[in-house]
Amino acid sequence: MILAPSLLSADFGNLERELRALEDAGLTWMHIDVMDGSFVPNITLGPPVIKRLRKCSRLFFDVHLMIVAPERLLAAFADAGADMLVVHAEACTHLDDTLREIRRLGIKAGAAVSPDTPVRALESVVPLLDSALVMSVHPGFGGQAFIPESLGKVRALRAMLRERGGQAVTAVDGGVDPDNTPDLVAAGAEVLVSGSAFFSRPPYAARLQDFLRAAATARPDPQHRRCGTDRDY
Ligand code: DX5
Numbered sequence: 001m002i003l004a005p006s007l008l009s010a011d012f013g014n015l016e017r018e019l020r021a022l023e024d025a026g027l028t029w030m031h032i033d034v035m036d037g038s039f040v041p042n043i044t045l046g047p048p049v050i051k052r053l054r055k056c057s058r059l060f061f062d063v064h065l066m067i068v069a070p071e072r073l074l075a076a077f078a079d080a081g082a083d084m085l086v087v088h089a090e091a092c093t094h095l096d097d098t099l100r101e102i103r104r105l106g107i108k109a110g111a112a113v114s115p116d117t118p119v120r121a122l123e124s125v126v127p128l129l130d131s132a133l134v135m136s137v138h139p140g141f142g143g144q145a146f147i148p149e150s151l152g153k154v155r156a157l158r159a160m161l162r163e164r165g166g167q168a169v170t171a172v173d174g175g176v177d178p179d180n181t182p183d184l185v186a187a188g189a190e191v192l193v194s195g196s197a198f199f200s201r202p203p204y205a206a207r208l209q210d211f212l213r214a215a216a217t218a219r220p221d222p223q224h225r226r227c228g229t230d231r232d233y
């Protein structure tokens, strides 16, 4: 399991210090939420900030683009230092072309589905995905409650990837905490994004251990087998 802290809940007045603290605490990923005030009702940051952060961090930059028509800005984010760009299925007119363009830029490509979008929206692009992300809250804000139906979507996504021979990691984002981590890992989540639950309880090294310990208690999911054979995505 990879824990990807969401920058949205970090101290925006001290981002450089935050990134260094995460690295020192043993984290390897940084989930960076980009919001445009249009696809979601909130605005965060863009390529110039990521470029500056890139200078002071070796963390893997997982950049979650919650913006309309992301194809306009892929090169700008890649140049800024993103290691992976995750676009929303709902925001792309031609999702396959957008994913191909990300790969052409030499970085990893991912796609996300919002809570009201079924995971089958990603079915035709499975071969183009390095990451497939289930949003377990409505995108736009940190600190929201986990939507329980997301567990079923994670299972369905794993089944779909297995059936289609996909290599993508299964990621989940929104309301993730050590309490729901065992169920998420059992359902097949491999990357857990956490904002408020992670940053609200420093020190970061100890908080990382809370999530890892929780993940280690995951029991095999009895629903796995059923989803491996049916097509409920
Ligand atoms: C929400 C963002 C999330 C958010 C998660 O739109 O995509 O990455 O930061 O924050 P928590 O863990 O607080 O739900």
Ligand code: ZN
Pocket (backbone or CB within 6 Å): 006, 031, 032, 033, 064, 173, 193
């Ligand atoms: Zn996110």
